[in-house]
Amino acid sequence: MVRKVLFICVQNSFRSQVAEAFFNNNPPKGWVAISAGPKPADRVNPKAIQLMAEKGIDISNNKPKKLTKDMEDEAEVAVIVCSGSECPLVRAKHVENWEIEDPAEMSIDEARKIVDKIEFRVRDLVERIRRGQVPVEKPFLNMGGL
Numbered sequence: 001m002v003r004k005v006l007f008i009c010v011q012n013s014f015r016s017q018v019a020e021a022f023f024n025n026n027p028p029k030g031w032v033a034i035s036a037g038p039k040p041a042d043r044v045n046p047k048a049i050q051l052m053a054e055k056g057i058d059i060s061n062n063k064p065k066k067l068t069k070d071m072e073d074e075a076e077v078a079v080i081v082c083s084g085s086e087c088p089l090v091r092a093k094h095v096e097n098w099e100i101e102d103p104a105e106m107s108i109d110e111a112r113k114i115v116d117k118i119e120f121r122v123r124d125l126v127e128r129i130r131r132g133q134v135p136v137e138k139p140f141l142n143m144g145g146l
Contacts, residue, residue, distance in 0.1 A: 006075035012037030094135030
């Protein structure tokens with residue numbers, strides 16, 4: 001059975017698309033990433049396509065997808081990559097909120113820094129999955145030294 005990571009941003013046009021692509025470029029064995037958003041855009045942001053091409057990853061055929069309950073239910077890990085009040089609340093066994101700024105209206109150089117930040121965060125997530133540190137299905141309870 002394939003285990004899933006779900007990357008989420010509002011429009012699924014930049015940050016979550018980039019995160020999905022980085023994850024699927026070198027996933028942990030048995031894992032795959034998908035991405036979606038509650039208000040999907042008509043297309044992936046051209047800057048995202050350009051910046052990922054610079055990294056050797058083609059996302060030019062990707063399409064923004066609408067976030068569904070089934071996606072949430074199937075994901076073992078959900079990563080909210082957006083920041084601000086429009087970010088959705090999601091349920092998964094393990095949820096992370098990365099609060100990454102929206103690069104859509106930034107200059108290409110500023111957007112490149114965001115892509116690099118996402119790449120770093122995804123590599124860290126992949127390594128934590130490989131080490132068995134994620135997903136954490138139960139919260140750590142401090143039992144007062146017991």
